[in-house]
Amino acid sequence: MNVLVTGGAGYIGSICVEQLLEAGHQVFVFDNLSEGHRGAVDPRAVFVQGCLSDPARIQEAIRESRAEAIVHFAAFALVGESMTDPGKYFLNNVGNGTKLLMAAVAGGVRKFVFSSTCATYGFPDRMPMTEDLPQKPINPYGESKLMFERVLEWFEKLHGLEFVAFRYFNAAGATAKYGEHHKIETHLIPNVLKVALEQKPQVDIFGTDYPTPDGTCIRDYIHIVDLAEAHILALAPGKRGFFNLGNGDGYSVRQVVQMCEKVTGRKLPVVEKPRRPGDPPRLVAAADKARRELGWKPRLPGLEEIVASAWEWHRRHPLGYTE
Ligand code: UFG
Numbered sequence: 001m002n003v004l005v006t007g008g009a010g011y012i013g014s015i016c017v018e019q020l021l022e023a024g025h026q027v028f029v030f031d032n033l034s035e036g037h038r039g040a041v042d043p044r045a046v047f048v049q050g051c052l053s054d055p056a057r058i059q060e061a062i063r064e065s066r067a068e069a070i071v072h073f074a075a076f077a078l079v080g081e082s083m084t085d086p087g088k089y090f091l092n093n094v095g096n097g098t099k100l101l102m103a104a105v106a107g108g109v110r111k112f113v114f115s116s117t118c119a120t121y122g123f124p125d126r127m128p129m130t131e132d133l134p135q136k137p138i139n140p141y142g143e144s145k146l147m148f149e150r151v152l153e154w155f156e157k158l159h160g161l162e163f164v165a166f167r168y169f170n171a172a173g174a175t176a177k178y179g180e181h182h183k184i185e186t187h188l189i190p191n192v193l194k195v196a197l198e199q200k201p202q203v204d205i206f207g208t209d210y211p212t213p214d215g216t217c218i219r220d221y222i223h224i225v226d227l228a229e230a231h232i233l234a235l236a237p238g239k240r241g242f243f244n245l246g247n248g249d250g251y252s253v254r255q256v257v258q259m260c261e262k263v264t265g266r267k268l269p270v271v272e273k274p275r276r277p278g279d280p281p282r283l284v285a286a287a288d289k290a291r292r293e294l295g296w297k298p299r300l301p302g303l304e305e306i307v308a309s310a311w312e313w314h315r316r317h318p319l320g321y322t323e
Helices: 011-022 055-065 079-084 086-106 140-159 188-196 224-234 253-264 288-294 303-316
Strands: 002-006 026-031 046-049 069-072 111-117 162-168 170-172 203-206 221-223 241-245 270-273
Touching (some): 011 026, 011 069, 026 055, 046 055, 079 086, 188 303, 221 224
Parallel strands (some): 002 026, 002 069, 026 046, 069 111, 111 162
């Protein structure tokens, strides 16, 4: 298929582009490089530098790519920033996303795949988390993603635009070529690996008094290649709806740090810090729906292989992308 990938120069987008190309699709990347990196775009893809706030540029990209499907990653994704600058999140993640949807409908695009998040659930009532749990986001980031899920439902109902929305749990890991390089890094695994590379003095553990076995937060880490695979499966006609993407295994912050020590062979100094506001104690996915309806099966579910792939990439790219 001809697939237009917004945010294809970002962490998850760039690896999805690589995997779409491996699967034989024609890929066009639309990215304004505000967070992404030109060097993260697979050279086999056509790159268009543009901003979702510019409808003419989006329409042109859809026309020129003859896009049959759009995979939409481009969004702001810093939970903390969304608490201080909510307008930025609603304007871009909802407003500009809606401009993209309008252009998709006008351009005859048949399928829309959206990267949503488990942050739409807020503090979940049950564990593991199924898609039918109440969605009560606790920050504007999660709210903006939930609002866009609702917009998608209306566009499907009123315009017939078939969509799949994936609620990611904790995306992690890398491929041989592409990995995680955020301008502001807030995520656990890359921050721990920076300590192993001696780019940071210590691992900060945010909160050791949670109601979990070792007192630190539990998350469900999912390999980025498995995440990408789900997007490819979602392109098949008739696949639609909301899906959690996670392994169903929870690891605490301390367990992740221990795994990073094992994989890197280095002892990592740890400092216990207060809780980070807005962190739920435990987020673990039930992703049975994706397995059942999409035929999705994570191929790299182990935390060790996830961390090892991230470490390999960070070791080879200690400064991340240089362009
Ligand atoms: N953490 C640390 N030290 C760090 C970084 C993180 O202790 O240096 C902790 C966090 O407090 C949290 C856990 O490690 O308990 C995981 O934190 P991440 O920032 O790696 O991931 P989150 O679970 O906070 O965030 C992920 C996605 C978000 C999404 C969120 C939903 O990255 O986009 O899940 O809760 F919104």
